[in-house]
Amino acid sequence: MNSDQLEKYSSAITLSDMEIFVFPELMYSLVLANIMSPIIWEWRETETFKKLEGKSPYRKLMRLKQFIMDRYEFNLDLDTWGLTSRDVELDRFKDHIAPEEITKSNALFGYTGDKYYFDVDIRRHFGLDKYDGDVIPYWKTETAEAMAAFRYKEGYSTGAGECVSLSTLYAAAAFVVCGIPLEDIYMVLTPLHSQNFIDIQEGVLTNNRRLVTKSMWFNGTALSDKAQRALRNEQVTIVAHPAGYVHCLYDEATMGSEVYERFTGLMDKYLTADLTPLIIANFLRCNSGYQKYFQFCRQRRGEQLFIKAEVLFHYEHGSTFRIYDASFDKLLAEVPTDDYVGYKVVERLCCEQLMAFIEYEKINMKDAASRDKLSKYLAAFVPDADKFVAELFSFVHMEARLPAAGKEYVPSKAIELSTEMSREEVIDYLESIRDDNATTDLAFYAYRDMKRCSWAPFMKAAIERNPVSIEATKDKSIKETYQWLEQMDNGSIYDGSRVAQPDEVINFHRGDGAEKAILLANVIHGRDSEMPVTIEINDQNVLLKAGQDYYFTSNKGLNQSITVGA
Numbered sequence: 155m156n157s158d159q160l161e162k163y164s165s166a167i168t169l170s171d172m173e174i175f176v177f178p179e180l181m182y183s184l185v186l187a188n189i190m191s192p193i194i195w196e197w198r199e200t201e202t203f204k205k206l207e208g209k210s211p212y213r214k215l216m217r218l219k220q221f222i223m224d225r226y227e228f229n230l231d232l233d234t235w236g237l238t239s240r241d242v243e244l245d246r247f248k249d250h251i252a253p254e255e256i257t258k259s260n261a262l263f264g265y266t267g268d269k270y271y272f273d274v275d276i277r278r279h280f281g282l283d284k285y286d287g288d289v290i291p292y293w294k295t296e297t298a299e300a301m302a303a304f305r306y307k308e309g310y311s312t313g314a315g316e317c318v319s320l321s322t323l324y325a326a327a328a329f330v331v332c333g334i335p336l337e338d339i340y341m342v343l344t345p346l347h348s349q350n351f352i353d354i355q356e357g358v359l360t361n362n363r364r365l366v367t368k369s370m371w372f373n374g375t376a377l378s379d380k381a382q383r384a385l386r387n388e389q390v391t392i393v394a395h396p397a398g399y400v401h402c403l404y405d406e407a408t409m410g411s412e413v414y415e416r417f418t419g420l421m422d423k424y425l426t427a428d429l430t431p432l433i434i435a436n437f438l439r440c441n442s443g444y445q446k447y448f449q450f451c452r453q454r455r456g457e458q459l460f461i462k463a464e465v466l467f468h469y470e471h472g473s474t475f476r477i478y479d480a481s482f483d484k485l486l487a488e489v490p491t492d493d494y495v496g497y498k499v500v501e502r503l504c505c506e507q508l509m510a511f512i513e514y515e516k517i518n519m520k521d522a523a524s525r526d527k528l529s530k531y532l533a534a535f536v537p538d539a540d541k542f543v544a545e546l547f548s549f550v551h552m553e554a555r556l557p558a559a560g561k562e563y564v565p566s567k568a569i570e571l572s573t574e575m576s577r578e579e580v581i582d583y584l585e586s587i588r589d590d591n592a593t594t595d596l597a598f599y600a601y602r603d604m605k606r607c608s609w610a611p612f613m614k615a616a617i618e619r620n621p622v623s624i625e626a627t628k629d630k631s632i633k634e635t636y637q638w639l640e641q642m643d644n645g646s647i648y649d650g651s652r653v654a655q656p657d658e659v660i661n662f663h664r665g666d667g668a669e670k671a672i673l674l675a676n677v678i679h680g681r682d683s684e685m686p687v688t689i690e691i692n693d694q695n696v697l698l699k700a701g702q703d704y705y706f707t708s709n710k711g712l713n714q715s716i717t718v719g720a
Contacts, residue, residue, distance in 0.1 A: 236621030667706030
């Protein structure tokens with residue numbers, strides 16, 4: 155393994171935000187690692203999903219949302235995985251991406267976002283303002299096991315994860331638990347967010363712990379506004395899929411043009427809504443300043459009654475019923491009679507009248523001439539009709555800034571997993587294509603199975619990118635650190651021959667003897683990089699030599715000689 159390969163493969167162990175940006179195949183490698191994880195396969199056996207056997211994948215996906223919300227919280231504690239520095243990370247990747255390109259695309263390196271983020275101060279919004287100068291946090295993506303293990307960390311009662319972790323968890327669970335083919339799941343990364351687009355019904359977008367259907371995307375609520383922030387304000391940096399990836403900065407792509415064109419078409423359809431009464435109401439809901447120019451009409455016992463838009467929206471706010479959806483008549487019935495008037499307010503436009511115009515004129519918001527026609531019609535009621543129409547167009551049609559098409563296609567063997575496969579069949583299949591598919595090979599490193607992987611990348615990551623364990627033991631002598639580790643829970647967060655990194659052991663207060671030995675080696679090397687450190691793992695017996703001997707007991711079934719720093 156040459157130095158470039160070692161950098162990439164060690165990055166599959168630590169999975170920092172920066173590492174995924176530089177090596178985009180890592181994103182899908184973690185999805186595959188999570189698909190191999192027993193944790194997600196165990197979900198299928200819970201009563202929650204046993205009751206849904208035979209139900210549609212969409213029904214299961216909607217239930218998966220609540221399942222994840224009950225078991226995980228969104229974690230944006232940037233101190234979780236310790237600190238590094240801009241200079242170290244920029245120097246580390248300078249041969250892959252120019253530093254100036256990194257600063258334009260990564261929040262930790264100077265990216266400040268676009269219009270929305272300038273308004274809210276992006277660095278304060280994400281807690282980055284407390285890191286001054288060159289010091290920045292590691293922003294690591296957690297495996298399914300690490301996410302579940304947050305319940306052992308002080309201050310947490312459930313699992314947890316940041317947005318990239320949650321998106322990879324969702325992608326894996328959608329396949330394993332819901333039976334959604336991987337070919338229908340697209341991962342969409344921006345500098346500050348990670349989401350999945352799932353091609354099911356009209357399309358579903360994952361957003362941290364939540365799911366956003368197309369109707370929810372356009373419902374004009376605060377939640378939909380939050381869900382839209384990344385795609386509305388940021389450049390999409392990576393699109394990942396079992397067919398490969400497309401990266402905004404790289405000229406080469408491993409995703410073929412047909413697959414990418416299908417994705418862009420699906421996204422355009424999801425991000426575009428027809429002008430309907432419901433969409434008009436949703437627009438007015440989130441643009442309340444325009445409500446004063448509109449009114450609604452209802453029929454009651456043959457009599458026409460009118461109500462000002464802002465009054466009806468006031469009643470809607472405290473109701474479970476909504477304007478122009480299936481519950482509209484029930485909402486109208488809730489409004490006291492004295493809030494209606496028996497005549498049309500002449501300076502206001504009836505929403506029903508507006509819809510009649512839109513339908514008669516066949517207004518198409520993507521067509522400039524149609525928008526101009528609508529603006530002229532509205533001018534009699536809305537003072538700045540051009541602005542209204544422009545904002546309405548922005549509401550019903552968003553054009554995501556996706557990586558450019560036409561990249562040079564670099565083919566690789568396709569990943570072809572079936573929802574009918576068992577976990578064992580999935581692992582065997584992925585093992586069989588490792589030599590032909592780099593993403594799959596990297597997946598076993600993200601999966602941490604040290605019987606299937608070279609130790610060099612794992613140890614490089616352990617010694618170079620685990621600052622939490624060094625910080626946690628800074629006031630302890632090596633002997634005291636060893637004694638502290640001896641008293642720590644001996645359980646590993648990973649099953650079988652899979653191995654935790656030192657900072658996972660520290661954060662979750664548990665570790666197998668082999669994991670504890672590697673942690674102690676990291677601490678010793680951090681204090682004296684010239685000190686010879688070796689680890690001998692012989693099944694249950696683990697011996698660390700560093701001036702003196704330190705003994706541990708392991709249940710990992712490993713046999714390996716390790717020289718730290720070699």
